[in-house]
Amino acid sequence: MPSTGPLLDTFGRIHRSLRVSVTDRCNLRCTYCMPEEATFLSGNQLLSRKQILQVVSAGVELGLTKIRLTGGEPLLRKDLVEIVGDLTQVEGIEDLSLTTNGILLTEFAKPLFLAGLQRLTISLDTLKEDTFHRLARRDGLARVLGGIEAALEAGFRETKLNAVILKGVNEDEIVPLAAYARERNITLRFIESMPIGADPWDRGAMVSGKEIQNTLEANWGPLTAVLGQNPHAPALDFQFADGRGKIGLIMSVTRPFCGQCDRLRLTADGKLRNCLFSLEETDLRNALETPNGPESLQVCFRKSVWGKWEGHEINTSRFLKPDRTMHSIGG
Ligand code: SAM
Ligand code: SF4
Numbered sequence: 614m615p616s617t618g619p620l621l622d623t624f625g626r627i628h629r630s631l632r633v634s635v636t637d638r639c640n641l642r643c644t645y646c647m648p649e650e651a652t653f654l655s656g657n658q659l660l661s662r663k664q665i666l667q668v669v670s671a672g673v674e675l676g677l678t679k680i681r682l683t684g685g686e687p688l689l690r691k692d693l694v695e696i697v698g699d700l701t702q703v704e705g706i707e708d709l710s711l712t713t714n715g716i717l718l719t720e721f722a723k724p725l726f727l728a729g730l731q732r733l734t735i736s737l738d739t740l741k742e743d744t745f746h747r748l749a750r751r752d753g754l755a756r757v758l759g760g761i762e763a764a765l766e767a768g769f770r771e772t773k774l775n776a777v778i779l780k781g782v783n784e785d786e787i788v789p790l791a792a793y794a795r796e797r798n799i800t801l802r803f804i805e806s807m808p809i810g811a812d813p814w815d816r817g818a819m820v821s822g823k824e825i826q827n828t829l830e831a832n833w834g835p836l837t838a839v840l841g842q843n844p845h846a847p848a849l850d851f852q853f854a855d856g857r858g859k860i861g862l863i864m865s866v867t868r869p870f871c872g873q874c875d876r877l878r879l880t881a882d883g884k885l886r887n888c889l890f891s892l893e894e895t896d897l898r899n900a901l902e903t904p905n906g907p908e909s910l911q912v913c914f915r916k917s918v919w920g921k922w923e924g925h926e927i928n929t930s931r932f933l934k935p936d937r938t939m940h941s942i943g944g
Contacts, residue, residue: 614915614916614919615915615919616915618676619675619676620672620675620676620677620877620914620915620918621918621919622887622918622919622921623919623921624872624921624923626872626873626874626875626921627676627875628676628677628875628876628877628918629676629677629678629679629845629875630677630678630679630680630681630845630875630876630877631669631672631677631679631680631681631876631877631878631879632681632683632876632877632878632879632943632944633665633668633669633680633681633682633683633878633879633943634683634684634685634687634878634879634880634881634941634942634943635659635665635682635683635684635685635687635690635693635696635881636654636659636684636685636686636687636689636690636881637651637653637654637684637685637880637881637882637940637941638653638654638684638685638686638689639684639685639686639689639714639940640686640689640714640716640717640751640753641686641714641716641749641750641751641753642749642750642751643738643748643749643750643777643810644747644748644749644750644810644812645748645777645779645806645810645812645939646809646810646811646938646939646940646944647810647811647938647939647940647941648811648812648938649750651940651941653685654881654882654941658881658882659881659882660879660881660882660883660901662692662695662696662699664883664901665696665699665879666696666699666700666703667901667910668879668883668885668897668901668910669700669703669706670703671909671910671911671914672877672910672914673703673704673705673706674705674911675911675914675915677705677706677877678705678706678707678708679706679707679708679710680700680706680708680709680710681710681711681712682696682697682709682710682711682712683711683712683943683944684881684940684943684944685881685940685941685943686713686714686716686717687711687712687713688713688716688717688718688721689717693721693725694721694724694725694728695728697709697711697725697728697729697730698728698729700729701728701729708731708732709729709730709731709732710730710731710732710733710734711725711730711732711733711734712733712734712735712736712775712944713733713734713735713736713760714735714736714749714753714757715735715736715737715756715757715758715760715761715764716753716756716757716760717756717760718735718757718759718760718761718763718764719756719759719760719763722760722763722764722766722767722769723763723767725767726767726768726769730769731769731770731771732769732770732771732772732773733764733769733771733772733773734772734773734774734775734802735757735760735761735764735772735773735774735775736757736774736775736776736777737757737758737761737774737775737776737790737793737801738776738777738778738783738786738790739754739783739786739790740754740758740786740789740790740793741754741783741786742754742755744782744783744786745757747782748779748782748783761774761797765797765799771800772799773799773800773801773802773861774790774794774799774800774801774802775801775802775804776790776801776802776803776804777803777804777805777806778803778806778820778825779806779818779819779820780817780818780819780820781818782818784820787803787820787825787828787829788828788829788832791829791832791833791858791860794858794860795853795857795858797858798857798858799858800850800858800859800860800861801858801859801860801861802848802860802861802862802863803820803822803825803860803861803862803863804863804865805819805820805821805822805863805864805865805866805867806818806819806820806866807865807866807889807927807939808927808932808934809889809890809934809935809938809939809942810938810939811938814934816866819866821864821866821867822849822862822863822864822867822868823864823867825862826851826860826862829860833853833854833855834853834854835854836851836852836853836854836860837851837852837854838850838851838852839851839852839859844873845873845874845875845876847863847865847870848861848862848863849861849862849863849864849868865925865927866927866928869924869925869927869928871888871923871924871925872924874888874924877914877917877918878942878943879897879943880894880937880941880942880943881941881943883896883897883898883901884896884897885897885913885914885917886917886942887917887918887920887921887922888921888922888924888925889925889939889942890925890927890932890934890935891921891922891935892933892935892936893920894917895913895916895917897910897913900912900913
């Protein structure tokens, strides 16, 4: 294992990106993400604002440049705006972003922008209230739509939308969702549903990126791949023929991008994960409590990255679902 230089794994991948979950709590219960009844971490199990800063700073010293805050629902964290403010002071972070379900954005979009958040991704799977309830097991579509408008007014460098499409639930909304994004000139990214929720994964219910592309092309004509895309980005981005708005396809299942993965994840209770689907995690608590002990945060980062596997095995019989579901890992 290298003791200097960037965060390299045994497959030659250099790691630049960290997703930081600030809470496992959520105000929705999306069926593909979490169970209806969940036991959440208690307040003293969560990394504190200071500990989040410590972990991120250690990672940035090792070459991480992209930080995304997530959850659970990150806007439920009371000191989120302060956490964003802390991270803007870390020299070396080039990209600071957040993923949210948008429910609380009307209140928090402007404070987050003023604190220094650069980019925002908002999840929007449907434009119908009954489908929203079916997917999220809660009401709230109007609040999400209001949150999106607030985000667009706040002045972020970029605001994107994420959608998960399931057969028989919201596949009829591929075109309306794309039209909604095009009207606002923002990028909508369709994520293939992955086996990381509480219920057994139904591969047959997944709508593939290719199927989504076909549906969009039947409506708007050929999509063209955007030139010069970041090879480490999970989405393949496309432009519409008329140049209005962009579409991203995140095809984790049908076109895995593990070979280019540069990403790590930090759970809200201080576990470092080298893959969304990893079965092992590195507990950072000791390193945080005894910073001069044998296992410093930087050693933990290096060990975790060095132990990373070649890729998830969703498409093989060897695949094992991790114990944690998406909401408690950080999406
Ligand atoms: N609560 C925030 C939200 O919904 O945007 C942030 C956390 S959420 C886990 C992050 C993203 O993960 C969301 O866009 C959500 O749609 C996506 N996601 C959750 N479970 C998924 C699954 N099983 N397959 C694909 N995407 C999933
Ligand atoms: Fe909550 Fe986001 Fe998971 Fe939906 S996808 S349950 S909003 S964490």
